[in-house]
Amino acid sequence: MDEIFRPSPIILVALGIVALLAIIATFDDLGRKVIAPANNQQTTVTNATYPQEKKADSSSPDTMIRTIRGDTRSLSGKALTQWQNWRQQIETLAAQYPLTVYLGGPPGKKAIGLTFDDGPDQQNTPKILEILRQADVRATFFFLGSSAERYPDTVKKTASYGHLIGSHSFTHPRLSQSSTPTIAQEITKTDDILHRITGRRPALFRPPYGDANNTVIDELMKKDKYTIFWSFDTFDWQQKKAEEITAYLTEHVQPGDIILMHSAYNGKATVQALPKIIEILKNDGYEFYTVAEMLGVQGYRE
Numbered sequence: 506m507d508e509i510f511r512p513s514p515i516i517l518v519a520l521g522i523v524a525l526l527a528i529i530a531t532f533d534d535l536g537r538k539v540i541a542p543a544n545n546q547q548t549t550v551t552n553a554t555y556p557q558e559k560k561a562d563s564s565s566p567d568t569m570i571r572t573i574r575g576d577t578r579s580l581s582g583k584a585l586t587q588w589q590n591w592r593q594q595i596e597t598l599a600a601q602y603p604l605t606v607y608l609g610g611p612p613g614k615k616a617i618g619l620t621f622d623d624g625p626d627q628q629n630t631p632k633i634l635e636i637l638r639q640a641d642v643r644a645t646f647f648f649l650g651s652s653a654e655r656y657p658d659t660v661k662k663t664a665s666y667g668h669l670i671g672s673h674s675f676t677h678p679r680l681s682q683s684s685t686p687t688i689a690q691e692i693t694k695t696d697d698i699l700h701r702i703t704g705r706r707p708a709l710f711r712p713p714y715g716d717a718n719n720t721v722i723d724e725l726m727k728k729d730k731y732t733i734f735w736s737f738d739t740f741d742w743q744q745k746k747a748e749e750i751t752a753y754l755t756e757h758v759q760p761g762d763i764i765l766m767h768s769a770y771n772g773k774a775t776v777q778a779l780p781k782i783i784e785i786l787k788n789d790g791y792e793f794y795t796v797a798e799m800l801g802v803q804g805y806r807e
C-alpha cells in the first residue's frame with residue numbers, strides 16, 4: 506500500500522505544473538497594480554449642471570473619456586506589461602459599445618464620479634457614507650449581491666443617502682472565464698437581492714477585476730445593463746498610505762473622470778484619504794455626480 510503514496514516523478518511534475526499555474530494566477534492579480542502613464546489631454550472646462558436622468562441615446566458617445574489612467578509605485582516589468590495590455594484591451598472593447606460600455610464621462614464639464622466597489626460591509630461602507638454625507642457629496646456604489654444579502658441595512662442606508670447603487674456581480678468571479686449561464690446568474694441574483702432590499706434593479710454593472718470580453722458585454726446588454734469601468738484608478742486597495750492616494754489623485758484627476766475606489770476591500774486608506782480628496786477637489790471647482798448623472802443614463806430599471 507505504501508507504494509501508492511510514494512510520489513512518482515509524474516506526480517511531482519504534475520504538482521510542479523499546478524504550483525506554476527497558481528503563481529501565474531496570482532501574478533495576474535498583482536499585475537493589476539500597474540498602469541500606463543497619464544493622458545494629459547487638455548480640455549475646456551465649464552461648470553454646467555448635469556440633467557437629472559437623460560436617455561442614453563441622446564448622449565453623445567464621442568464626448569466620453571475613453572482611456573484608463575492612474576498610477577502606483579509598485580511597478581515591475583511583467584506586471585506593467587500585463588496591466589498595460591489589460592487597459593488596451595478594455596479601451597478597445599469599450600470602443601465597440603459606445604452607448605452601453607463606459608470608462609469615463611464627458612470631459613467638458615468639471616465633474617467627478619466617485620465609485621466604490623466590493624461593498625457593502627458593516628465597517629468601511631458606513632464610514633464612507635458618513636464622510637460623503639458630511640461633505641454633501643453623492644457617489645456610486647457597486648455592491649456585491651452576496652454582501653448585500655448579508656448587510657441589507659448598509660444597502661438601505663446607501664440608497665437613503667441618495668447614492669446610486671450598481672451591481673458588482675454576486676460572487677466577484679472573473680466573468681471572462683465564466684460560462685454564459687453563470688454570467689447571467691451572477692447578474693440576475695444580484696438584481697433580485699438589490700430589488701428586494703431597495704425596490705429597484707440597478708442599470709449599471711461593474712465587472713469584477715475589470716475583467717470582461719465580448720461575451721460578457723453581450724450578456725450584460727441582454728440583461729439591460731450599462732457596463733461601467735473607470736477612467737482613473739486610485740489603487741486604494743493596494744496603496745497603504747492615504748496621503749499617496751490623495752496626492753496622486755488630486756494632481757492627476759481630469760474633468761469627467763470616473764474614479765475607482767473601494768468601500769470594503771482594504772478600505773482603511775480609502776476612508777482616511779476621502780475627506781481630503783473631496784476638500785481639495787471642491788476647492789478646485791469640481792462637482793460630484795453619480796455615474797448615471799455623468800453619463801446621462803438611467804441609474805435603475807424599475
Ligand SMILES: [Zn+2]
Pocket residue numbers: 622623673677713714
Ligand atoms: Zn471588485
